[in-house]
Amino acid sequence: MERVTPEREWPLHDVASLRRIEAEAAASLSPHTLMQRAGLASARLALALAPHARNAWIACGPGNNGGDGFEAAFHLKTWGLEPVVTWLGTADRLPTDARASLQRAQSVGVAIQPDPPARYGIAIDALFGIGSRKPLEGTAARWRERLSTGGVPVLAIDVPSGLDADTGRGLAVRATHTLTLLALKPGLFTAGGRDAAGEVWFDDLGVAGGIVPPVARLAAEPAVEQRAHASHKGSWGDVAVIGGAPGMRGAALLAATAALHGGAGRVYVGLLDGDAGTLHGQQPDLMFRDPDRLDLDDMHVACGCGGGDAVRARLPRVLEAAASLVLDADALNAIAADPALQEKLRDRGEGRPTVLTPHPLEAARLLQVGVDDVQRDRLQAARLLGERLGCCVVLKGSGTVVAAPGALPHVNPTGNARLAVAGTGDVLAGMIAARLAAGRPPLAAACEAVFAHGRLADRWPAGSHLTAAELARAVHLPGEVSLPPSGWTGAR
Numbered sequence: 001m002e003r004v005t006p007e008r009e010w011p012l013h014d015v016a017s018l019r020r021i022e023a024e025a026a027a028s029l030s031p032h033t034l035m036q037r038a039g040l041a042s043a044r045l046a047l048a049l050a051p052h053a054r055n056a057w058i059a060c061g062p063g064n065n066g067g068d069g070f071e072a073a074f075h076l077k078t079w080g081l082e083p084v085v086t087w088l089g090t091a092d093r094l095p096t097d098a099r100a101s102l103q104r105a106q107s108v109g110v111a112i113q114p115d116p117p118a119r120y121g122i123a124i125d126a127l128f129g130i131g132s133r134k135p136l137e138g139t140a141a142r143w144r145e146r147l148s149t150g151g152v153p154v155l156a157i158d159v160p161s162g163l164d165a166d167t168g169r170g171l172a173v174r175a176t177h178t179l180t181l182l183a184l185k186p187g188l189f190t191a192g193g194r195d196a197a198g199e200v201w202f203d204d205l206g207v208a209g210g211i212v213p214p215v216a217r218l219a220a221e222p223a224v225e226q227r228a229h230a231s232h233k234g235s236w237g238d239v240a241v242i243g244g245a246p247g248m249r250g251a252a253l254l255a256a257t258a259a260l261h262g263g264a265g266r267v268y269v270g271l272l273d274g275d276a277g278t279l280h281g282q283q284p285d286l287m288f289r290d291p292d293r294l295d296l297d298d299m300h301v302a303c304g305c306g307g308g309d310a311v312r313a314r315l316p317r318v319l320e321a322a323a324s325l326v327l328d329a330d331a332l333n334a335i336a337a338d339p340a341l342q343e344k345l346r347d348r349g350e351g352r353p354t355v356l357t358p359h360p361l362e363a364a365r366l367l368q369v370g371v372d373d374v375q376r377d378r379l380q381a382a383r384l385l386g387e388r389l390g391c392c393v394v395l396k397g398s399g400t401v402v403a404a405p406g407a408l409p410h411v412n413p414t415g416n417a418r419l420a421v422a423g424t425g426d427v428l429a430g431m432i433a434a435r436l437a438a439g440r441p442p443l444a445a446a447c448e449a450v451f452a453h454g455r456l457a458d459r460w461p462a463g464s465h466l467t468a469a470e471l472a473r474a475v476h477l478p479g480e481v482s483l484p485p486s487g488w489t490g491a492r
């Protein structure tokens with residue numbers, strides 16, 4: 001059993017591939033082995049989470065997830081606790097393994113009651129696992145609420161009940177911890193998954209992974225970037241930011257600042273408000289140019305950031321010329337509304353890589369669906385968009401998904417709601433452009449920047465509000481320690 005951390009990349013398996021792993025494992029093991037291992041691991045983790053608990057509430061469901069719960073109750077009882085099981089199922093419909101575990105729990109005197117105990121030191125959510133496909137109702141919904149608001153540690157076995165393991169949708173138990181079994185599931189890490197799952201732990205139940213290919217990966221922390229002594233500003237590429245229509249200059253400056261701190265050799269800014277004069281002295285590291293005169297052929301362009309309607313007219317040239325390209329915000333909306341621009345985007349092909357950074361609404365416009373359709377299956381939406389437009393797609397939000405044609409999608413494990421302030425998306429666009437300028441392939445550039453962006457938010461000083469301007473100044477190369485931006489007062 002181990003805690004899931006981003007020190008390495010983790011394979012993610014959907015329910016269909018998990019069923020294959022289960023079947024292959026079950027064929028080589030004696031019956032009931034996997035459930036016994038699952039229940040023992042759950043009981044051990046529960047005890048570690050609440051070492052002083054005297055009693056536990058174990059909410060068991062009608063299937064094998066409930067069986068894991070009975071098995072955990074059996075162990076907790078033999079270790080001297082007083083577990084109380086509430087059970088949603090019926091004996092006649094209980095799967096064989098779960099029935100064996102129910103009998104084991106009953107044989108050591110585990111109490112099975114209709115209602116949860118008034119007080120308990122820890123709760124175990126064993127209502128539903130990967131077999132859950134519909135919203136919780138009735139008693140299950142009531143127990144979900146009770147589990148989520150009990151004020152004690154809640155350990156979800158395999159998946160928080162109510163959560164769709166593939167997509168992270170569904171009103172689910174809010175666990176403090178989830179022990180997921182056999183393989184990690186994408187739904188634990190995107191959409192509602194991160195809020196429901198809490199801290200994720202993993203047990204492979206002694207079944208060697210790797211037999212069934214994953215459907216996605218949980219991204220890992222990027223390696224430290226070593227820059228050769230014999231390099232110069234040209235080695236680290238030129239980034240051009242095109243955006244900043246009247247009243248929205250700040251967005252372009254955020255992207256440019258982030259690109260600069262993210263390691264770009266030179267950063268140019270082509271403002272669309274036609275008046276950069278006043279900014280030259282205030283932003284001495286940035287080079288302001290007429291956007292129509294920038295020579296984009298060798299440049300890594302971030303386009304859109306605060307571009308408003310004015311960006312539309314620039315897009316044909318940007319799409320034709322930019323060596324590599326990050327398209328954000330208004331650029332994406334313009335492309336969504338114009339099939340000719342979509343065609344130009346597809347024409348860029350692999351030779352001139354493009355990264356799109358839509359938030360869910362922008363992705364919905366590009367796919368011509370509703371935002372709920374995107375959020376219902378974020379992995380699928382990102383994959384589909386990438387394939388349709390021949391681009392790498394960064395679908396932002398909690399558990400950002402990065403997908404590119406022909407590659408396994410990545411789910412990003414960093415970031416938090418502190419990023420939900422205006423301008424942080426512009427910062428991300430600049431960071432990705434800097435990684436492209438450093439020569440990274442688009443999927444790697446996007447994954448590294450998204451990870452670093454979220455990591456900055458995760459390490460933001462407690463009590464200090466995150467702003468996009470400070471975030472942009474805190475950006476640094478992979479592996480380097482960030483300097484606090486000027487004005488930071490919070491303890492680190």
Ligand SMILES: NC(=O)C1=CN([C@@H]2O[C@H](COP(=O)(O)OP(=O)(O)OC[C@H]3O[C@@H](n4cnc5c(N)ncnc54)[C@H](OP(=O)(O)O)[C@@H]3O)[C@@H](O)[C@H]2O)[C@@H](O)CC1
Binds near residue numbers: 035131
């Ligand atoms: N097999 C193995 O090798 C191993 C399996 N293991 C464990 O088994 C779990 C998977 O077990 P599972 O397939 O039995 O599904 P599970 O999640 O218990 O739910 C199915 C039952 O719930 C019902 N139901 C579902 N949703 C519902 C809802 N919203 N509201 C009401 N009812 C609902 C559903 O009813 P039905 O849809 O069939 O009418 C059915 O009765 C897995 O996550 C892991 O914990 C481990 O022990 C390791 C080895």
Ligand SMILES: Nc1ncnc2c1ncn2[C@@H]1O[C@H](COP(=O)(O)OP(=O)(O)O)[C@@H](O)[C@H]1O
Binds near residue numbers: 399
């Ligand atoms: N609740 C959240 N959890 C994690 N990341 C978030 C959350 N809310 C926003 N973000 C991140 O913050 C950034 C916001 O980007 P975007 O929506 O384009 O904002 P803006 O256009 O104002 O810059 C994205 O990288 C997104 O993934």
Ligand SMILES: [K+]
Binds near residue numbers: 125126129158161
């Ligand atoms: K569960």
